Amino acid sequence: MTARLIAHLGFHKTGTKSVQKTLQANRDILDGHLHITLRADMHALCEATRAWSASRKPVDLAYVRYEAAELLAGWQDDVPMLISSEDLSGHMPGRRGLTTYDATPQLAEALVSAWTAARPDMDVTLVYTTRAPDPWLRSCHTQHLRAIRIKRSAQEYAETYARSADFDEIIADVRRRCPDVAVEEQKLEQSANLALGPLDPILDLTGLPPSVRTRMRPQPRANVGMPQAARDALLALNRSDLKGDAYRAARKALKKQHG
Known part of the structure; x- marks a missing residue:
């Protein structure tokens, strides 16, 4: 049986924390059916991807590949692995001088290269959750207000970082760089009324048995505005x-x- 890796790589402010909160709350139910890997389980890899997105130094990209391969070192069975962290797409635009997700495609290429080298028998699917540009830019501005001393208004932020909301361009570049893996886009608005929110369409890709899925406990929405x-x-x-x-x-x- 071919091993399967489903990697939910972002983007920020598209329901990623809700996905991760629900996975964390249901680890006991998912045990034996999915290997769940969240930020706390791959801290070094997440720090490496964020660092390279800011530095673009070859040594930092080499560290990304090393940590990505190490992540799979102990995975020997055929139980699918589900990874979720927006940090694997780099820093959010507006941090460290970044104005868009232009680091994301090369990071995806580095991750896929390391993962398939570590386990050649594996099928990889990359998943990106997205959101309509206007509410996404407002949500990013709010996140910056929470975290850093940003002085731009929401309108000024939206005008400055408008290109960062062009998810189609970034995902198309990911597909060009990773032609041998499936690259899925899941729009946040389409999961608003689903039982498990934005996690539901991701679970569709895992082959999780319905009898397990129906036992999962929904969680309150994370990072509300x-x-x-x-x-x-x-x-x-x-x-x-x-x-x-x-x-x-x-x-x-x-x-x-x-x-």
Whole structure:
């Protein structure tokens, strides 16, 4: 029997955390049917892909290949492996000077090359969840507000990073670089009413028996959006003259206030 690897590689803010939260909550049910591999199970590989997306140094790409091969070192049976982490597509645009996902296709090529070399008998499927451009760009802006001192408004961010929402271009490049594997796109909007949300169409690719799938426990949606008042307050704080401890204290208070 041919081994199967299904790798859900991103993109950020397309339901990836909901997928991972549901997989984590159902590890006991999936045990023996799927090998679940999330960020905590492949921390070194995720750090390597993020590092290369920013540096583009050959040595960092070599490290990606090494860690990708190491990930499969202990996988000897034919139980399918399901991997999920948006970090495997590199940093989110807006971080480390990145303006698009132009690192993603070469990262996919490096991962597939390492995985198929480590286990030549394996079928690989790459999965990318996507989202309509306008809500995706707004969600990315909100994520940046949560994490860094971004000073652009949501509109300014959308104008600056519009090309990062061209998922068709990036996925087409992945397919050109990885012609021997299946590359699937799953649109987030199409999974809104499914029992397991964006995980459901990914599970369709795994061959998981229906009797196991029906036992899985749905989970609340992860990383829900912030109220507009919270986004406005964080942006105003980021644009203020506050620095150091005063800024950090104000930011902490805002996050506590708005949850």
